[in-house]
Amino acid sequence: MKALVIDDSRVMRKIVSSALAPLGFEVVEASDGKEALDILASGVEVDLCCIDWNMPVMTGYEFVVEVRKNSYWRDITLMMVTTEGQHSQIVKALAAGAHEYLIKPFTPDAVKSKLQLLGLFVEEV
Amino acid sequence: MISVDSFRWVSDVVRTRSAIILDSGKEYLVESRLAPLARDGGFSDVDAFVRSLRASASFSAVERVVDALTTNETSWFRDAQPFKLLSDVAVPDIMRARPSSVLNVWSAACSSGQEAYSVAMELEDLTRMGRLKIFGSDINQAMVDRARAGRYSQLEVNRGVPAPLLVKHFKRSGVDWEVSPLLKSVTSFSRHNLLDAAPGGPFDVVFLRNVLIYFDLDTKRKVLSRVRNAMRPDGFLFLGAAETTIGIDDSFERVGNSRGSIYRPISRRGA
Numbered sequence: 001m002k003a004l005v006i007d008d009s010r011v012m013r014k015i016v017s018s019a020l021a022p023l024g025f026e027v028v029e030a031s032d033g034k035e036a037l038d039i040l041a042s043g044v045e046v047d048l049c050c051i052d053w054n055m056p057v058m059t060g061y062e063f064v065v066e067v068r069k070n071s072y073w074r075d076i077t078l079m080m081v082t083t084e085g086q087h088s089q090i091v092k093a094l095a096a097g098a099h100e101y102l103i104k105p106f107t108p109d110a111v112k113s114k115l116q117l118l119g120l121f122v123e124e125v
Numbered sequence: 126m127i128s129v130d131s132f133r134w135v136s137d138v139v140r141t142r143s144a145i146i147l148d149s150g151k152e153y154l155v156e157s158r159l160a161p162l163a164r165d166g167g168f169s170d171v172d173a174f175v176r177s178l179r180a181s182a183s184f185s186a187v188e189r190v191v192d193a194l195t196t197n198e199t200s201w202f203r204d205a206q207p208f209k210l211l212s213d214v215a216v217p218d219i220m221r222a223r224p225s226s227v228l229n230v231w232s233a234a235c236s237s238g239q240e241a242y243s244v245a246m247e248l249e250d251l252t253r254m255g256r257l258k259i260f261g262s263d264i265n266q267a268m269v270d271r272a273r274a275g276r277y278s279q280l281e282v283n284r285g286v287p288a289p290l291l292v293k294h295f296k297r298s299g300v301d302w303e304v305s306p307l308l309k310s311v312t313s314f315s316r317h318n319l320l321d322a323a324p325g326g327p328f329d330v331v332f333l334r335n336v337l338i339y340f341d342l343d344t345k346r347k348v349l350s351r352v353r354n355a356m357r358p359d360g361f362l363f364l365g366a367a368e369t370t371i372g373i374d375d376s377f378e379r380v381g382n383s384r385g386s387i388y389r390p391i392s393r394r395g396a
Contacts, residue, residue, distance in 0.1 A: 085297075090292050094288055113283070116205065
């Protein structure tokens, strides 16, 4: 499995990446929505995008809207990972095509739990 | 570290009041759970706190000790599989047998209520029709109070509430999230010791998950017997993935080869 972690904070990218690595994800990073779109457009195939909301150049919300315009990327799972925790914002992101929404701060356990919900991680019993 | 003598006293108290066994090796658990109580009481360490408790024999203080040691880990839709089996297998079966009745669910040892509210979300159609009643019980009064309040921190909802259900069934309440009036309308919570007679019933579905593992064989038998008496003859019992009635209580049988640890009373054949 491959994940694209999109956040303008390098520290936050490392935190998200280090939560994904033990779950079997190879991680590619981008520091804003535009850079992430360019990575996808260059042919890098990913299963999951973890997307911050507030970023320069292109926000996470705009990235979700752009990805959803392109049917070639319809199988990519999109998860917002952001401090934006208002009810209305979650509704807006889901309506735009995000599948899940993880609010910062979070524990690695929460990342695992979300990926289980999304069917991207199965724990051995 | 807590002394042998204090540990023995604490484990006796907890065993008597909750039937939970704290074997030697669980000293770290007693120490870590009681340390905040000792600190709040102004004691230098857990040992001094326990010595004072033994001398005072204060009922409320002892209750707080039991509360501190009987809080279990919990999360939303824990393990996922049982909730799928609830809506795919158990509920359709019960609805066929009693199409117009209210479905009665008991979330036994419900901790802070996540399991009960997860059932309400899973069975949303029944919830909306008012045809679902979920009763949650726990030995820990603080947990019962939390379950009733239905308020959860961001960290708690991050662990297992799917975002579409979060926006549908919760609203922001300051920095927390609170379950909707609809979910609250089908749930009720009260304090109950699993060794006492069952609190109501008859229940169509009982969730008793990751509870038996804390008990010795004799206590497991007693608990299962109380639960069986509170169930409808064609009801469903959901245990934790690592739990079974096999070798403990032969009046239950496993449903199919489900990995979800679902059991039914055998007596229904003659019913």
